[in-house]
Amino acid sequence: MSGNGSKVTVATTWLDGCSGCHMSFLDMDQRLVDLAEQIDIVYSPLVDTKELPEQVDLGILEGSISSDEDLHKAREFRARCKLLLSLGDCAVNGNVPAMRNPFKLDDVIERAYRENVDVNPQIPTEGVPALLATVRPVHHVVDVDIFVPGCPPHADTIHYVLTELIAGRTPDPGRVTRFGA
Ligand code: SF4
Structure with missing residues (x-):
């Protein structure tokens, strides 16, 4: 992966998760300082930038x-x-959010917003994104190039994958992580 002679640009975001994978990213600790010499995080919950650039390396x-x-x-x-x-x-596979898939969406919403609520139960209609009928892993809706399983993937795993990509090599995450690791 090349940043055209400059730093490799990286964008991150969280979809339906718990933010634990981003916390694991931060767990690289001191190594983040070294990575900052080679990558530029241009968009992420971890930085202030609010606009995803038109072109990003990773x-x-x-x-x-x-x-x-x-x-x-x-x-x-x-x-x-x-x-x-x-x-x-x-x-990678839907994991915890996909546990609602065996149930009808209407039943899930009813359970979450009415049955389990003691004070002012109501189903929100504004200011929240519309849920899809089923939860899907990312590669079911767009092509994905690299899969890094783990819940969350260890900081060492994330560091390995990033350094391999920065060096222009294809990482093999299966060597260092597995589902639920
Ligand atoms: S994989 Fe695990 S740590 Fe990462 S967002 Fe999902 S539940 Fe959280």
Whole structure:
């Protein structure tokens, strides 16, 4: 992966996940300082930038596709990122969010917003993205180039994958991580 002589640009976002994969990214700790010499995080919940650039070298998606907003974000990342990476089990196989798939969406909403609520139960209609009927992993809606399983993937795994990509090599995440690791 080349940043055209300059730093490799990286964008990240979370879809339907718990943010734990991003926390694992931060767990690279001191190594982030070294990585900052080689990568430029141009868009992420971890930085202030609010606009996804038109062209990005590497896009990293945490979480699964559960809502119309997730779907839009995944498509936008795919359109603008040369390489797209699914980070963590929720992105790779649906994981925890997909546990609602055996149930009808109306029943899930009823359970979450009425049956389990003691005070003012109501189903929100404004300010929340519309849920899709089923939760899907990222590669079911857009092409994904690199899969990094784990819940979350260990910081060492994320560091390995990033350094391999920066060096222009194809990482083999299966050597260092597995589902649920
Ligand atoms: S893979 Fe695990 S740590 Fe990552 S977003 Fe999903 S539940 Fe959270």
